[in-house]
Amino acid sequence: MGALQVLIMGNYLGIDVGSITTKMVVINEGDEVLAEVYLRNNGRPLEAIQQGLESISSRLDGETSIDGAATTGSARHLAAYLVGADLVKNEITAHSIAVIDLFPEVKTVFEIGGQDSKVILLRAGVVVDFAMNTVCAAGTGSFLDQQAARLGISIEEFGTLALKAKHPVRVAGRCTVFAETDMIHKQQIGHSIEDIVGGLCDSLVKNYLNNVCRGKEILSPIVFQGGVAANQGIRKALEKELETPLIVPEHFGLMGAMGAAKLVKRVKPFRTQFKGFELSRKSCLTRGFECSECENQCEVVELLVDREVVACWGDLCEKYRKSSSVVSQ
Amino acid sequence: MEEKGRIGIPRSLMFYRYFPLWKVFFEELGWRVIVSDGLGKRGKIIYFEDSCLPMKLLVTHSINLRGKVDHLFVPRLVSLHRSYIMCPKFRGAPDIVRLATEGTVSILDETIDLRTREHSMLRSFLKTGKRLGADEKEGKRAFQKAERFFINFQKGWENRINVLSSKDLFQFDIPTSSEKNISPPPRPRQGEAEGELAGEDKREGGYGRLYSPPPLPAPRLRQAGSPSPVKGGGKDIGETSMRVAFIGHPYNLFDTDVNKDILSFAKNLGMRIITPDSLSEKEIDAQVSDLSKEIYWSSGREIVGSLFHFLSGGVDGAIFLTSFKCGIDALLQEFIRRRLKLKGGTSIPLLVLSLDEHSGREGLTTRLEAFKDVIEERKRN
Numbered sequence: 257m258g259a260l261q262v263l264i265m266g267n268y269l270g271i272d273v274g275s276i277t278t279k280m281v282v283i284n285e286g287d288e289v290l291a292e293v294y295l296r297n298n299g300r301p302l303e304a305i306q307q308g309l310e311s312i313s314s315r316l317d318g319e320t321s322i323d324g325a326a327t328t329g330s331a332r333h334l335a336a337y338l339v340g341a342d343l344v345k346n347e348i349t350a351h352s353i354a355v356i357d358l359f360p361e362v363k364t365v366f367e368i369g370g371q372d373s374k375v376i377l378l379r380a381g382v383v384v385d386f387a388m389n390t391v392c393a394a395g396t397g398s399f400l401d402q403q404a405a406r407l408g409i410s411i412e413e414f415g416t417l418a419l420k421a422k423h424p425v426r427v428a429g430r431c432t433v434f435a436e437t438d439m440i441h442k443q444q445i446g447h448s449i450e451d452i453v454g455g456l457c458d459s460l461v462k463n464y465l466n467n468v469c470r471g472k473e474i475l476s477p478i479v480f481q482g483g484v485a486a487n488q489g490i491r492k493a494l495e496k497e498l499e500t501p502l503i504v505p506e507h508f509g510l511m512g513a514m515g516a517a518k519l520v521k522r523v524k525p526f527r528t529q530f531k532g533f534e535l536s537r538k539s540c541l542t543r544g545f546e547c548s549e550c551e552n553q554c555e556v557v558e559l560l561v562d563r564e565v566v567a568c569w570g571d572l573c574e575k576y577r578k579s580s581s582v583v584s585q
Numbered sequence: 586m587e588e589k590g591r592i593g594i595p596r597s598l599m600f601y602r603y604f605p606l607w608k609v610f611f612e613e614l615g616w617r618v619i620v621s622d623g624l625g626k627r628g629k630i631i632y633f634e635d636s637c638l639p640m641k642l643l644v645t646h647s648i649n650l651r652g653k654v655d656h657l658f659v660p661r662l663v664s665l666h667r668s669y670i671m672c673p674k675f676r677g678a679p680d681i682v683r684l685a686t687e688g689t690v691s692i693l694d695e696t697i698d699l700r701t702r703e704h705s706m707l708r709s710f711l712k713t714g715k716r717l718g719a720d721e722k723e724g725k726r727a728f729q730k731a732e733r734f735f736i737n738f739q740k741g742w743e744n745r746i747n748v749l750s751s752k753d754l755f756q757f758d759i760p761t762s763s764e765k766n767i768s769p770p771p772r773p774r775q776g777e778a779e780g781e782l783a784g785e786d787k788r789e790g791g792y793g794r795l796y797s798p799p800p801l802p803a804p805r806l807r808q809a810g811s812p813s814p815v816k817g818g819g820k821d822i823g824e825t826s827m828r829v830a831f832i833g834h835p836y837n838l839f840d841t842d843v844n845k846d847i848l849s850f851a852k853n854l855g856m857r858i859i860t861p862d863s864l865s866e867k868e869i870d871a872q873v874s875d876l877s878k879e880i881y882w883s884s885g886r887e888i889v890g891s892l893f894h895f896l897s898g899g900v901d902g903a904i905f906l907t908s909f910k911c912g913i914d915a916l917l918q919e920f921i922r923r924r925l926k927l928k929g930g931t932s933i934p935l936l937v938l939s940l941d942e943h944s945g946r947e948g949l950t951t952r953l954e955a956f957k958d959v960i961e962e963r964k965r966n
Contacts, residue, residue, distance in 0.1 A: 330947055348955035382966055383959050388952060390909070390939045471922040473930070551622075 266323030269312075269530065270517025271305065271339065272347065272510070273297070273331035276370025276398055277483060278304040279513040280312045282322070287357065287518065291315035294509050301331045305338055306536040313533035325530040326350075326520035328512050330372070337559050337567035338540060340531040343520045350515030352376050352383045355479050357518060358505060363475040366494070366502070367511070368464065368484035370397040375469045389468050397483045399432050400490075403439065403456060407449060411487075414453060418489025421454025429459025457489035461497050476500045481508040538562045547571060589615045589717070592693070593654030595646035596621045598639055598678070599662060601835040602862075604755050606735035607658060610710055613727030614719045619654050621646035623752065624842040630942065633685045637910040638843060638942060639836050640674055640681065647682045647690070656691045656717075657682065660709070663698035669883040670700075672913055693717075743863045751841045751848055827960055829856040830895040833906035833914075834884050837940060844906060845946040847938070847953065851904075854957050859900060861891035868894050880920075885913050892921060895933070902934045902960045904953075909941035934959050 265285045272279040278301065280293040293312045297304040326343035327335040328350040336344045355365050356378065365376040373396050377385040389396070404411045418424075425442045428434040435456065442452050465474075478500065484490055485508040495502055507514060540561050547554045556576050559567040568576040592611045594600060600607075600620075608618045624630070624645070633644040647657055659682050662675040674681075679694030695712045698704035707728055714724030738757075745754055753759050829851065837843055838860055848858055861869070869890030873880060880886045888905070895903045905921070907914035918937060925931055936956045938949060 330951070346951045346954040346958070348951065349958040380966075382962050383955075384963070385934065386955060386959070388948070471926075 266521070266524065267320050268517040268521045269322045269325040269339075270350075270513035270515065270520070271308070271325065271327045271335050271341070272329040272350070272512035272516060273301050273305060273327065273335045274329045274347075274370050274483075274512070275331075275372070276401070277509075278308050279329075279510050280308045281507070281510050281513040281517055282312060282316060282320070283514065283517045283521065285521070287521075289507065289510075289514075290320065292507065292510055292513075301334060302338065302540050302542060305335055306540060309339070309533050310536035313536070322528060322530050322532075324520040324523065324525045324528050326516035328516040333569070334542075334559075337569070338531075338561075339535060340529040341520075342525040342529050343516070343523055345516055345519055347372075347512050348374060348376060348386050348388070349383070350512045350519065351481070352378060352386075352515070353518050354511040354515035355481070355505075356381050359477065359479055359503060362477045362479050362503070364478040366464075366478060366480045367482040368396060368480075368490070369482040372396065373464055373468050373482075373484075375472055375474075377472060377475075385472060387468055387470075387472060399435075400456075400460075400484065400487065403436070406436075407453070409449075409453075415486065415488035415490070417450050418454045418457045418487075419492060420450040421489075422448075423451050424454035424458050425451050427452070427455045427459040429456075429461075429463035435459065454489060454493075457487070457493040458497075461490060461493040465494075465497060474498065477503060479503045479505060481505055481511045483509050485509070535561070544570075547576070549575075587615065588617050590617070590655040591619050591653070592616045593619045593621070593647075593650035593657045593690075595643055595650060595657070595659065595682075596623065597643040597646045597840065598675070598836050599665075601839040603735070605738040605757070606731045608757075609731035609734045610714075610727050611658070611717075613730050614714055614717055614723065616717065619650065620755075621649040631685070633681065636681075637674070637908050638940070639834070639840070639908060639911075640678075642836075642840065642842060643678060644681065644685045647686060651686050651690055654690070656693050657686075658693045658713075660713075661694050661696040663696055663704070664700045664883065665697065666883040666886075667699050669879075669881050669886055672882060672884065672911075739862065743859060746848065746858050746860065747852065751839065751846050754839060826964075827856050827902070827957070828859055828900045829960070830859045830861075830891070830900045830903040831906065832861055832888055832892050832895070832903060834888075834908070834911075835862075837906045837908055843908070843940055845943075845949055847906070847949055850946070850950055850953060854953065856902075856957070859895070861887050864891050864894060872897075882913055885917055888914075888917055889921060889924075892935075893924070896931045896935065898933075900933060901964065902936070902956060904936045904938060904956070907937060907939050909939050934963065 267282055267284050267290060270281050270283070275297075277294060277296050282290045282292075284290055291312045293308045293315075295304055295308055295311070324343070325339055325341045326345060327339070327341045328345045328347045329335070330347070332344050332346070335341065351365060351367050351374070355362055360381050363378055365378065367374045367376065372388055374386060374388045376383055400414060401411055404414045409417060425447050427442070428438045439452055439456060442455070443449070478498070480491060480494060480502040481504065485504050491502060491504065505511060538561050540559070542557050542559050544555055544557045547556050550573070554571045556568060556570045558565050558576070571577055594604065594607060604620075611618050624642075629645075630638075630641050631645040631648055632641060643659075647659065650657060659679045661679050662671045664670045679692050683692055693713050693716060695709045696704045697706060697709045699706065702708070707725070710728045711721055711724040714727065715721075719727070749756075749759060831838055831848065831851070838848070851858060869887055872890040872893035873886050880889060892903060892905060905918075907918060934956065936952060938952060
């Protein structure tokens with residue numbers, strides 16, 4: 257590889273910190289995935305990001321430098337402060353960017369994650385409309401997780417079990433509380449676990465289509481992504497309901513992170529803010545306090561790396577907020 | 586003038602449109618007006634029955650004023666239009682407050698029902714004045730002054746929204762540059778002041794929305810799909826390229842406890858905000874006059890009428906803010922959806938945001954950021 261080429265070839269890190277899982281991906285100039293990580297937050301996003309950085313750096317060869325980093329997902333701002341991101345992007349745009357590059361002809365994107373589910377409408381490679389679940393997390397990954405745990409099966413088995421259902425039972429899908437009561441009722445009167453799990457998939461899909469997608473013009477080709485796309489049961493139920501096959505991308509769980517990485521690749525930061533993979537070996541923590549200087553009583557959060565405050569947020573007056581180089585575009 | 590006492594006005598519901606009128610009226614009669622504080626970040630909402638969030642906030646704000654004022658002003662708003670009505674909860678609002686405060690506060694609750702002469706805005710305020718010891722002449726003078734102030738205030742509204750922070754929207758001592766003085770403007774109509782109870786809601790639709798204001802000086806672009814940067818509005822703010830209409834009940838649009846100050850976030854994203862307040866009744870009516878069944882809620886007409894007005898051009902995007910528990914909003918959403926389908930969709934992006942008691946802003950900001958990306962992407966193409 258010539259010196260000139262080294263200069264123009266960059267590697268870009270995309271980080272997607274969702275409510276349940278953290279995803280990271282490193283791509284090169286040609287959009288090839290050099291390394292990827294998918295791990296659970298267990299309610300501790302900072303630790304998850306550190307762990308993610310550690311494991312992704314172990315999968316890269318030592319020579320690989322990072323020329324740009326971007327964050328997305330519901331903890332995108334926290335992640336950006338921590339790792340030093342060049343770009344912060346909302347997950348809707350990040351997801352669509354990833355899809356448009358891979359499947360330019362796609363018209364609809366279903367994305368079901370841990371706590372959010374969304375639908376994105378694309379026409380001629382441009383986002384024209386989107387919707388997210390509003391006040392209800394029914395049908396998202398965390399509910400499926402919870403039900404799998406209750407039934408004593410792993411979430412990985414869940415989908416295959418659902419495929420074995422012979423006569424999926426009817427389960428109320430409108431609300432997780434009702435769904436759970438309904439499922440318990442069915443189990444107590446003797447339905448097989450396969451039929452119950454299959455029925456749950458059917459009803460959650462109906463809920464998703466009726467709530468999140470209500471009023472949206474769902475045209476194929478359709479891409480299905482997000483963590484829940486791993487679930488064969490949900491995927492089959494969607495295909496059955498819509499009577500059309502779905503495209504599940506190879507990196508269906510990493511699409512948000514991929515989109516972020518691609519976006520920062522477009523920006524090509526002159527000098528990246530990324531703080532490096534060493535961050536995983538530093539002590540990182542946040543602490544909150546309530547400011548009592550005015551009636552707003554802001555809950556201020558401080559981020560400490562190696563016992564030094566590196567960022568602050570939550571203060572309406574921005575008194576504590578240190579100037580951060582993070583750009584939100 | 587000697588202060589006669591204190592009138593408390595809960596910072597909720599139609600406060601977010603009519604406060605200028607109410608305040609000037611009471612002050613002209615020699616009363617001091619006390620407004621409840623915002624909830625603040627740590628504010629506790631007081632639950633009273635299983636109501637919608639705006640009604641819960643009415644109760645919360647009323648209780649906040651208890652003991653600090655001589656009277657609470659909670660008018661019984663049956664109708665603010667010559668033919669259309671308010672949500673039934675407005676009719677019961679004074680009773681709800683009376684129950685929640687256990688009858689410990691005197692409530693000024695005159696009925697306002699513009700479908701009848703008897704309960705016209707003027708007559709209703711004259712009755713309120715009478716309860717406060719003002720004779721008809723004093724009441725009328727105060728009302729007319731209040732009315733003029735309100736009309737003038739409304740004219741500067743779009744500018745205020747875009748220039749001032751949300752908490753200062755109703756701070757009259759901060760005029761924006763376009764309202765150099767907020768002193769009484771020229772009479773809206775000749776011969777109105779004299780004559781018995783003249784000017785009694787003879788204007789287009791009475792108080793349906795604003796006072797059927799004179800056309801705004803700010804030019805509005807009508808042609809749809811023009812690719813050139815949209816001009817207009819921001820005379821003294823500088824041109825911004827993204828004009829976004831925010832539509833909804835005034836208390837959803839302007840109460841930061843309900844919407845987490847989404848307007849300031851939108852402004853930070855570079856949006857110039859337009860609200861239905863800047864439309865005339867005629868413009869709104871044009872979009873709802875051909876319906877097979879009339880929308881009989883005045884707020885519903887305003888929302889649907891202005892939404893379709895904006896979607897026909899002149900803005901880059903439209904956002905409908907709804908209350909999660911609002912029955913009217915729930916029906917309107919479905920209605921809008923069907924009408925859009927009939928019209929073959931919209932070329933202007935539309936976002937429906939549903940507001941409830943979430944304390945976090947994250948969900949709103951994510952959607953708004955994405956919406957901005959959609960608008961920009963569309964402009965590029």
